[in-house]
Amino acid sequence: MSGRGAWGLIPFWGLHAWILGYSGVMLSAFYIQFGKGEFPCPLCMLQRYGMFLSTLGALFVVMQARRGVLTTSRYAQGLGMGLIGALAGASVSVRQIALHITPGDPGYGEPVFGLHLYTWAFITFTIVMIFCGVMLMLAPKSIPVAPAAASVPRHLSTAIVWVFLAVAAANVVAIIVLEGFAWVLPDDPSSYHLVDQLTG
Amino acid sequence: MTLLFGIGVLMWRGANRNLVIGLWVLALVAMLGLFRYHVTSALDLSF
Numbered sequence: 001m002s003g004r005g006a007w008g009l010i011p012f013w014g015l016h017a018w019i020l021g022y023s024g025v026m027l028s029a030f031y032i033q034f035g036k037g038e039f040p041c042p043l044c045m046l047q048r049y050g051m052f053l054s055t056l057g058a059l060f061v062v063m064q065a066r067r068g069v070l071t072t073s074r075y076a077q078g079l080g081m082g083l084i085g086a087l088a089g090a091s092v093s094v095r096q097i098a099l100h101i102t103p104g105d106p107g108y109g110e111p112v113f114g115l116h117l118y119t120w121a122f123i124t125f126t127i128v129m130i131f132c133g134v135m136l137m138l139a140p141k142s143i144p145v146a147p148a149a150a151s152v153p154r155h156l157s158t159a160i161v162w163v164f165l166a167v168a169a170a171n172v173v174a175i176i177v178l179e180g181f182a183w184v185l186p187d188d189p190s191s192y193h194l195v196d197q198l199t200g
Numbered sequence: 201m202t203l204l205f206g207i208g209v210l211m212w213r214g215a216n217r218n219l220v221i222g223l224w225v226l227a228l229v230a231m232l233g234l235f236r237y238h239v240t241s242a243l244d245l246s247f
C-alpha cells in the first residue's frame with residue numbers, strides 16, 4: 001500500500017459499498033419478484049440493467065486497483081462509466097415515475113417504505129452520481145489503493161466482487177425465464193414466458 | 201444482461217481494457233435501444 005493510507009482506502013471501500021449496495025438491491029428485487037410474486041415490467045428490468053451498467057464502472061476501478069495498474073485516467077474512465085450508467089438508469093426511473101404521476105394512480109407494484117421501487121431506484125442512481133462527482137472532484141487524492149494481497153480485507157474485496165458476479169448471473173437466468181424465446185419483454189408481464197413456451 | 205455479466209467476468213479475469221470499455225459502450229447502446237423501444241412501442245409515439 002502507498003503512504004496515502006486512509007485517503008486511498010476510503011474510496012476503495014466506498015466503491016465496494018456501491019457494488020455490495022446494488023447487489024443487495026438486486027437481491028431485494030428478487031425477493032419481491034419470487035417471494036411476493038410480482039413480475040418485473042420492462043422498465044423495471046431496464047433499471048436493473050442501469051444498476052449493472054453503473055456498477056461495472058465501480059468494478060472496473062476496483063479490479064484495476066487490485067492489480068496495481070490504476071492510473072488517474074483509468075480511475076476517471078471507471079467513474080465515467082458509473083456516472084453514465086447511473087444517468088441511463090435514472091432516465092428510465094424518471095420515465096416510470098412520470099407514467100404513474102397522475103393523482104389516483106396506484107403505481108406499479110407494492111410500495112416499499114412508502115415509495116415504489118422505481119422511485120427508490122432513482123434515489124440510488126442520484127446517490128451514485130453524487131458519489132462519482134465527489135470522487136472526481138477529489139482526484140487524484142481519491143484514487144483507491146487496494147489492501148495487500150492475501151490479507152483479510154483483500155479476501156473481503158474478493159467476496160464482494162463474487163457476490164456481484166453471482167447476482168449478475170442469477171439475473172441472466174431470471175430474464176431468460178421471464179422473456180422466453182423473445183428479444184424483448186412484454187409490456188405488462190403476467191407469467192414466465194419460457195415456462196409457458198416449454199409447457200405449451 | 202448476458203453481455204453485462206460477460207463484461208463483469210472479463211473485468212475479473214483482467215481482459216484488455218479497451219475490449220472491456222468497448223463492450224460496455226455496446227451494452228449502453230443496447231440499453232438505450234431497448235429503452236427507446238419500450239417507451240415508444242406501447243404508446244406509438246415518436247421522438
